[in-house]
Amino acid sequence: MKSSLQGMRTLAAGTAAGAMTAFWGVQALAQDLMGQPTPKGIGLQPAAAPLKHDAIWFHDVILMPIITIITLFVAALLIWVIVRYNARANPVPAKFSHNTTIEVIWTLVPVLILVFISIFSFRLLFAYHDMPRPDLTVKAVGYQWYWGYEYPDHEVGEFISNMLPEEDARAAGVPYLLAANEPMVVPVGKTVRVLVTAADVIHSFAMPAFGLKTDAIPGRVNETWFTAEKEGIYYGQCSELCGADHAYMPIEIRVVSQAEFDAWIASKGGNPAGLAAAAAADAAAPAVEAAAADAATTEGETQDAAATPPESAAPVAAAAAN
Numbered sequence: 435m436k437s438s439l440q441g442m443r444t445l446a447a448g449t450a451a452g453a454m455t456a457f458w459g460v461q462a463l464a465q466d467l468m469g470q471p472t473p474k475g476i477g478l479q480p481a482a483a484p485l486k487h488d489a490i491w492f493h494d495v496i497l498m499p500i501i502t503i504i505t506l507f508v509a510a511l512l513i514w515v516i517v518r519y520n521a522r523a524n525p526v527p528a529k530f531s532h533n534t535t536i537e538v539i540w541t542l543v544p545v546l547i548l549v550f551i552s553i554f555s556f557r558l559l560f561a562y563h564d565m566p567r568p569d570l571t572v573k574a575v576g577y578q579w580y581w582g583y584e585y586p587d588h589e590v591g592e593f594i595s596n597m598l599p600e601e602d603a604r605a606a607g608v609p610y611l612l613a614a615n616e617p618m619v620v621p622v623g624k625t626v627r628v629l630v631t632a633a634d635v636i637h638s639f640a641m642p643a644f645g646l647k648t649d650a651i652p653g654r655v656n657e658t659w660f661t662a663e664k665e666g667i668y669y670g671q672c673s674e675l676c677g678a679d680h681a682y683m684p685i686e687i688r689v690v691s692q693a694e695f696d697a698w699i700a701s702k703g704g705n706p707a708g709l710a711a712a713a714a715a716d717a718a719a720p721a722v723e724a725a726a727a728d729a730a731t732t733e734g735e736t737q738d739a740a741a742t743p744p745e746s747a748a749p750v751a752a753a754a755a756n
């Protein structure tokens with residue numbers, strides 16, 4: 435009995451040591467790639483945006499220690515019960531079935547652990563909602579099975595981003611299944627507001643290096659944001675099962691310098707002035723709308739206004755038609 439237990443202990447110690455070596459060995463071997471998954475990697479992708487730093491901190495500093503302690507504690511309890519209270523070691527079991535103190539403890543302690551986690555969890559959630567003033571907006575539309583990107587501030591209409599075919603990806607030395615023929619391009623260090631929606635079924639816009647995962651829902655616009663810290667190529671994928679080619683609609687984001695971004699916008703036939711131009715247009719638009727609204731209210735009943743457009747609004751309507 436004693437020798438078999440000792441054998442088990444040695445085996446357990448050996449297994450644990452082996453597992454730890456494998457764990458740290460993999461950690462040491464795998465130099466995590468920026469913006470894409472690493473073969474044999476087990477950690478989160480390295481962060482390239484503020485939200486991801488916060489998410490990694492929450493995972494590594496708050497969640498993992500709690501998970502580890504609870505797992506070890508429960509495993510130790512199980513082993514203790516198996517060894518100490520089996521039929522041979524404890525032939526006459528106790529007859530009690532309640533213990534108020536322990537019941538209060540095992541109700542309260544998990545509640546307190548969850549409250550503790552929620553403090554940091556909510557902080558992270560609020561950080562996601564607390565978008566700084568965006569420097570540019572990109573609209574991402576999910577389709578079966580590709581993405582469409584539009585730059586409304588820069589007057590770049592929607593263009594389609596498909597997965598790069600295998601031969602092209604191999605020839606270009608980029609990861610097949612992750613690389614796209616038309617990437618989303620954004621300037622480094624600028625806050626990008628991403629408006630996410632879909633045209634057919636639910637998709638999900640996910641970019642691990644930026645800590646993003648936002649559902650793309652038909653008829654709804656979800657909003658998320660990132661500020662890319664480093665130039666480079668970042669890969670993500672649709673993260674909602676959306677049909678047969680769900681695995682073949684990657685997301686590629688290229689983070690480039692402002693000058694390169696402006697050149698890219700120009701090559702797409704857009705206006706590199708971007709938000710400034712859009713703000714000027716916005717400033718002009720409300721004046722026209724207000725004039726039309728004023729005219730409608732002075733006309734009296736809305737039905738009349740709808741039936742016969744007021745004279746002052748007529749030129750606006752005519753201009754819009756032209």
Ligand SMILES: [Cu+2]
Pocket residue numbers: 576577636637638672673674675676680683
């Ligand atoms: Cu999808």
